[in-house]
Amino acid sequence: MRRSLSLNALLGASLAFFTALIGLPFWWVVSGSIKLPQEIISRLPTMFPQSFTPQHYQKLFQASDYPVYLINSLIVATSTTLVTLVLAIPAAYAFFRLTFPARGVLYRSILLAYAFPSIVVLIPLFGLFAKVGLVDRLPSLIIVNVAFALPFSIWMLRSFLAGVPKEIEEAAVIDGASTLKILRRIMIPLIAPGIAAVGIYAFVTAWTEYVFASVLILSDAKRTLPVGFSGIIGQYQIDWGLLLAGATVAIVPVVALFALIGRGFVSGLTEGAVK
Amino acid sequence: MAELVLTDLHKSFGATEVIRGVSLEASSGEFIVFVGPSGCGKSTLLRMIAGLEETTAGKISIDDRDVTKVDPAKRGIAMVFQTYALYPHMSVAENMGFGLEMSGMGKAERMAKVRQAAASLHLTDYLDRKPKQLSGGQRQRVAIGRAIVRDPKVFLFDEPLSNLDAELRVKMRLEIARLHKDLGATMVYVTHDQVEAMTLADKIVVLRDGLVEQIGRPLELYENPDNVFVAGFIGSPRMNFFPATVTGRQENHFVVDIPALRLSGVPVRARAMPEDRPETITIGIRPEHLSEAAGSGFSVRVVCQAMERLGSVSYLHASLTEETQITAELRDARDVQPGDAFELFIEPSRIFAFDAAGARL
Ligand SMILES: Nc1ncnc2c1ncn2[C@@H]1O[C@H](COP(=O)(O)OP(=O)(O)OP(=O)(O)O)[C@@H](O)[C@H]1O
Ligand SMILES: [Mg+2]
Numbered sequence: 001m002r003r004s005l006s007l008n009a010l011l012g013a014s015l016a017f018f019t020a021l022i023g024l025p026f027w028w029v030v031s032g033s034i035k036l037p038q039e040i041i042s043r044l045p046t047m048f049p050q051s052f053t054p055q056h057y058q059k060l061f062q063a064s065d066y067p068v069y070l071i072n073s074l075i076v077a078t079s080t081t082l083v084t085l086v087l088a089i090p091a092a093y094a095f096f097r098l099t100f101p102a103r104g105v106l107y108r109s110i111l112l113a114y115a116f117p118s119i120v121v122l123i124p125l126f127g128l129f130a131k132v133g134l135v136d137r138l139p140s141l142i143i144v145n146v147a148f149a150l151p152f153s154i155w156m157l158r159s160f161l162a163g164v165p166k167e168i169e170e171a172a173v174i175d176g177a178s179t180l181k182i183l184r185r186i187m188i189p190l191i192a193p194g195i196a197a198v199g200i201y202a203f204v205t206a207w208t209e210y211v212f213a214s215v216l217i218l219s220d221a222k223r224t225l226p227v228g229f230s231g232i233i234g235q236y237q238i239d240w241g242l243l244l245a246g247a248t249v250a251i252v253p254v255v256a257l258f259a260l261i262g263r264g265f266v267s268g269l270t271e272g273a274v275k
Numbered sequence: 276m277a278e279l280v281l282t283d284l285h286k287s288f289g290a291t292e293v294i295r296g297v298s299l300e301a302s303s304g305e306f307i308v309f310v311g312p313s314g315c316g317k318s319t320l321l322r323m324i325a326g327l328e329e330t331t332a333g334k335i336s337i338d339d340r341d342v343t344k345v346d347p348a349k350r351g352i353a354m355v356f357q358t359y360a361l362y363p364h365m366s367v368a369e370n371m372g373f374g375l376e377m378s379g380m381g382k383a384e385r386m387a388k389v390r391q392a393a394a395s396l397h398l399t400d401y402l403d404r405k406p407k408q409l410s411g412g413q414r415q416r417v418a419i420g421r422a423i424v425r426d427p428k429v430f431l432f433d434e435p436l437s438n439l440d441a442e443l444r445v446k447m448r449l450e451i452a453r454l455h456k457d458l459g460a461t462m463v464y465v466t467h468d469q470v471e472a473m474t475l476a477d478k479i480v481v482l483r484d485g486l487v488e489q490i491g492r493p494l495e496l497y498e499n500p501d502n503v504f505v506a507g508f509i510g511s512p513r514m515n516f517f518p519a520t521v522t523g524r525q526e527n528h529f530v531v532d533i534p535a536l537r538l539s540g541v542p543v544r545a546r547a548m549p550e551d552r553p554e555t556i557t558i559g560i561r562p563e564h565l566s567e568a569a570g571s572g573f574s575v576r577v578v579c580q581a582m583e584r585l586g587s588v589s590y591l592h593a594s595l596t597e598e599t600q601i602t603a604e605l606r607d608a609r610d611v612q613p614g615d616a617f618e619l620f621i622e623p624s625r626i627f628a629f630d631a632a633g634a635r636l
Contacts, residue, residue, distance in 0.1 A: 167360035175374035176348030189364040
């Protein structure tokens with residue numbers, strides 16, 4: 001398809017606009033984290049750092065509890081991702097393949113989970129966790145995050161499963177593969193893009209979750225990054241350099257995750273199967 | 276010995292019955308072809324034999340074993356789908372060996388079988404490729420190879436060649452014929468393509484609306500159709516049908532008037548004379564039994580409307596009156612133009628007769 005010059009210019013301009021919109025804050029945070037304090041707060045903001053200092057990072061890792069929070073967050077987010085996937089994949093396949101009573105109603109109603117603002121369930125959940133002794137323990141956060149990530153994950157994976165041509169599954173049935181074998185050997189590889197998307201979704205929601213983490217966790221050593229970090233940067237006076245360095249480090253796992261499994265987003269995996 | 280026996284098979288999807296009592300026997304090594312108009316239930320019947328669709332009523336046996344409720348993998352069948360249905364993330368070798376792997380065969384033995392099948396399908400050089408790196412014909416050969424390595428008693432094909440271009444289709448058709456000869460396996464093959472049906476089949480099953488219209492050898496169906504439907508379905512272009520009035524009968528033929536062709540006193544052969552003389556019947560003439568060469572019997576004057584020239588033969592679409600159309604296959608019709616009028620000759624011994632309900636007389 002040939003595009004006219006003006007359309008090309010328009011596309012280019014809008015692309016540049018959105019890149020700037022999304023990229024500039026990132027650049028501001030990352031470049032600011034290595035500036036000297038006086039440059040950060042200087043009246044004339046500098047787009048490119050005029051000074052360089054590792055002092056904020058040194059302070060972050062040596063003089064604060066940031067590393068503890070970082071590790072807690074990594075534990076919570078990674079576990080959330082894994083548990084979500086382990087539960088969502090079979091559940092989605094069951095919704096897709098098995099027939100059982102009320103399947104349609106159940107499938108449609110799982111998204112109702114998102115009808116409740118988290119603040120509504122916070123208090124009852126706290127009571128519940130207190131009863132079973134989960135308050136102030138990381139598993140409580142993992143449970144909550146998984147519970148919130150699951151419905152969407154199941155829903156999304158099911159539509160990815162539905163995109164796999166029926167004949168491929170039937171061929172596997174004739175080849176003698178059991179339901180579990182079909183799931184493991186045929187379906188999971190074919191819906192890898194969906195699994196990647198769901199994995200990233202679960203990770204990012206757990207990584208950034210604040211409300212539950214701030215209530216269910218009481219002791220400082222168990223805090224996750226969003227909550228713990230908000231304590232570091234100062235209650236009365238904001239240490240901008242520390243804040244920017246902490247924010248930069250907090251972005252790293254997410255970016256790494258995208259780089260690592262983001263290629264799974266590239267679909268077209270079923271190409272060559274049919275037609 | 277009967278390899279595949281279907282006994283009064285029925286299949287309903289909800290309230291609609293799409294297979295309404297099909298019985299069939301295929302002896303070992305036979306090549307059975309299902310034909311019929313779109314939606315008549317060919318695929319459904321094939322999928323029932325495969326075990327991909329549950330059978331509502333009736334019995335399927337393969338090799339003298341009742342498999343009506345047996346898992347697809349344990350029926351001794353293999354299926355080749357129209358869309359190939361290869362596993363896109365596996366190499367050709369893995370695709371072909373997957374069934375054997377599922378049955379627990381060791382890797383070395385598996386690879387030996389895969390290699391052997393690949394060699395017979397000219398796929399040896401492609402064993403490490405992924406399906407998307409193959410052409411359509413190669414993909415279909417992989418699908419066939421996947422079926423072969425399972426060593427099935429019955430091969431099932433659902434329009435396996437319809438995604439291929441014309442030239443490749445001819446090649447693959449010959450390849451399937453060769454395979455059938457080499458393997459000596461029983462095959463059931465669904466197709467829309469008359470040429471495939473006529474050339475491959477030992478036995479053609481003509482289906483309509485979930486019922487068998489006729490079963491027979493290809494030429495038997497062509498020369499001796501049981502009813503109007505089969506007569507019209509087998510043979511291309513389609514047989515011409517005209518109403519006729521019976522004016523007399525003799526030992527083995529009727530004498531009829533055919534108003535549409537402005538003919539009278541035409542003798543029409545019947546297979547078996549009915550007890551009482553029907554008033555009106557339908558007569559059928561195949562396009563290839565009309566000729567422009569002055570010969571025997573009867574002739575009609577027609578006006579050419581369109582001419583399809585295929586090289587070796589030409590199809591003439593002509594009209595006799597406003598509402599009467601006739602198609603003829605002509606061998607030598609170079610200078611006929613639309614609008615030209617000319618004479619077509621009919622050989623009466625080639626005319627088929629059908630009663631009012633469509634059954635052959
Ligand atoms: N899963 C299903 N649910 C309901 N109806 C179905 C289902 N599968 C097939 N049918 C119906 O059964 C009838 C036969 O379908 P089938 O696919 O066997 O036809 P076919 O002869 O193979 O047609 P074609 O030549 O177009 O492939 C059709 O009317 C179709 O609509
Ligand atoms: Mg079909």
